[in-house]
Amino acid sequence: MNENAYTRRDFLKAVGVGTAGAAIGLGAFGGARWARADPIYKGSSILAKAAPIDRGGPVVISGGKVIQPRREIRVMRETDVLVVGGGTAGVIAAISAARTGLDVTLVERYGCFGGLWTGGLVLIVLSTHARVDGKLTKCVRGIGDEMLERHLKIPGGIINQGPGKSNPTSDPEATKYIMADMVRAAGVHVVLHSWVTNAIVDGGNIRGVIFESKSGCLAIKAKVVIDASGDGDVFGAAGADNVRHVHRIGLVHRLGGVNTVDRDKARKAGVKLPRFGAATPIPGVTWVNMQGPTADCLDVEALSKIEMDDRAAIWKRIAEIREIPGCEKVFVLDTASQLGIRTSRTLVGTHEVNIKEVKARKTFSDVVAVGGSYSLTGGAPCLIPYGALVPVKIDNLLAAGRCVAADNLMLNYTRLIAPCMVTGHAAGAAAAVAVADKTTPRDVNVAKVQALLKKQGAYLG
Ligand SMILES: Cc1cc2nc3c(=O)[nH]c(=O)nc-3n(C[C@H](O)[C@H](O)[C@H](O)COP(=O)(O)OP(=O)(O)OC[C@H]3O[C@@H](n4cnc5c(N)ncnc54)[C@H](O)[C@@H]3O)c2cc1C
Structure with a gap:
């Protein structure tokens, strides 16, 4: 049998059901019932007291224009850290903040995590390592590396991962499962199938977001919001300066x-x-x-x-x-x-990752993320300063992943999966420190953020 061949027994072991679960058979696996086809149902259950779904009344036509009436939006929950987007960056940001014990909410428009890495079938995680003093050095450490390492426990979960290997290729279903498991273990409050459509902004501070869902239009209020939507949907809506790309x-x-x-x-x-x-x-x-x-x-x-x-x-x-x-x-x-x-909006941050500084191998006292090498970095690691995550205007807001501040060339680096892992980690840690210290991400003590990142296993050069 091929060493990668994946048996049902392997799968049950990997997801923790073990052979006892296997003995129960497909009919009862994991509490779900499995059958080849739907049985004949004898009728549907009727929700006697179904909660009304508030759509704010009908949209009307007035003077030939389509008008949405003013309305109050129900607040679904209040949270310490709200992460919008459950892709690579958002999931790692949420886990980082939640592991400090804060209340963290993660909103995702689809039904699974991973974004482009899984749903986009982009399977090769580039820029995990770089040559440091002539030695292949792992740059993605901490939560991102934990995630990659967990794939090794799933037969057929990953290739090119492990000692001496870099830039692994993962299986999207394994990644979705691992991300969901890690998010749940960290205690993150998950809101799936919810598309964030606007930001709640008050006097230059973001206070939360509103989103559309099958439950209607709802709001979540937050002390700090992380935009990990990839497209900068939140900072775009909040009015933070940004650059549009094709x-x-x-x-x-x-x-x-x-x-x-x-x-x-x-x-x-x-x-x-x-x-x-x-x-x-x-x-x-x-x-x-x-x-x-x-x-x-x-x-x-x-x-x-x-x-x-x-x-x-x-x-x-x-x-x-x-x-x-x-x-x-x-x-x-x-x-x-x-x-x-690949890219749509990038943040105008208080610092922009730029090719000039990368070529000069500039170091930063506020480095919060280090990605592995890529052609653009000339084989060296890439140091990402905190300012790449912080909007020039709008407070209580951070960006993570492919929408962080980067110039036209370097955005082709910051958008790679491994760099998204490390900027996600940095944003989660910065949000956590800001909330714990009752300050804003702009005024956060970056030394404390760096200390938390290191405590959570991150590599900062
Ligand atoms: C074709 C292609 C090939 C690539 N090849 C490689 C490669 O070989 N190696 C590599 O490392 N990288 C590659 N990349 C880049 C990399 O895959 C992505 O840039 C990276 O995965 C982005 O991660 P992210 O978390 O920043 O964003 P995303 O993965 O885009 O995640 C954003 C998440 O936010 C959700 N979301 C978006 N808007 C909203 C909203 N309004 N409300 C709620 N949720 C929202 C999305 O559903 C998604 O889950 C490639 C990209 C593309 C497109």
């Missing part, structure tokens, strides 16, 4: 059956094999990083067109691949549920 947008996907390719047959037919993409932890499955056209990632019409065009292009390409002798059994395993948005 970038390439593609629909990442996975191919299956690549291990069935008959190379001899292709060689005898005199055809060159196409590129099938990069290896994943699942044998015979590759992921294809689609570049796509350049567009405004905040333009819903452009996103809709690209999604439709890319899907057509993927199926055209797979049809061509299957015509190649030896490639008849290659298939599209899946396409990303999240379109591949």
Whole structure:
């Protein structure tokens, strides 16, 4: 059997059910009932006292314009630290703050965590390590590394992770599961299926957000808000200065059956094999990083067109691949549920990660995150100062992940998954210290933030 082969017994062990759970059988696994098809239900249950869903009354047409009436929005909860966006940065930020014992709420528009890393099927975690004094040195430590290491316990969970290895490729389902487990263990209050649509701002201070959900439009009030939405939706709505970008947008996907390719047959037919993409932890499955056209990632019409065009292009390409002798059994395993948005808004921060300082290998007394190397960093680690997370205006707000302040070149570094891990960690720790010290992220004692980060295992150079 292939060493990566993944049996059901392995899975049950990995998720902690063990062989006793296996003996119970599929019908009762994990408290859920499993069946091949839905049984015939004898009728639905009626919610006798269903809570009314407040939509603020109907939207009206007045003078030919569509008008939403003024309304009061129900406050769902009040929290110490509110993290918007459950991608790489947001999940790590929430865990960091929650591990200090604060009340932390994490709001995510989809039903799982990981953002582009999982839902976007971007599986290779770049810039985890750098050469320091000639030695391969792990830069992503602390919560990000804990997350990556946990994949090793799941057969088929990750490749290229462990001593002497860097830039691992993970399995998206394993990552979703690990993130959810770590978020729950840290005691984070999770609000899924909720799309943040606006910021609550009072006198230049953000006080929370409002979001749309199946339960209607709701508000969450917070002492500190972290914008980890990737697109800067919160700081954009709050009125913080930001830069809008266009970038390439593609629909990442996975191919299956690549291990069935008959190379001899292709060689005898005199055809060159196409590129099938990069290896994943699942044998015979590759992921294809689609570049796509350049567009405004905040333009819903452009996103809709690209999604439709890319899907057509993927199926055209797979049809061509299957015509190649030896490639008849290659298939599209899946396409990303999240379109591949590389960048949209970045924060105008009190400091901008910029290529000049990176090339000069400048050090900062307020360094809060260190990412591994990338072509842009000339092989060295990249030091990220606290100011890259702090808006020039609007208080009680921090940015994390791909929307932190960076110039046009360096945003292609700060948006990589490993750098998003470390800026997420930094934002969570800074928010926690600010709340504990009853101050704002702008006035926080950065030495205390650095001390907390180190206590939580982070590497600061
Ligand atoms: C095609 C492509 C290829 C890439 N290749 C690589 C690569 O090879 N290696 C690498 O390291 N990086 C790569 N990247 C970059 C990397 O994947 C992302 O930049 C990184 O994962 C971003 O993490 P994040 O947490 O900052 O944001 P995201 O992953 O975007 O997470 C943001 C989260 O916020 C949620 N959200 C957004 N708006 C709202 C809202 N209004 N309300 C509530 N929730 C919201 C989203 O659903 C998401 O879960 C690639 C990116 C793309 C698009």
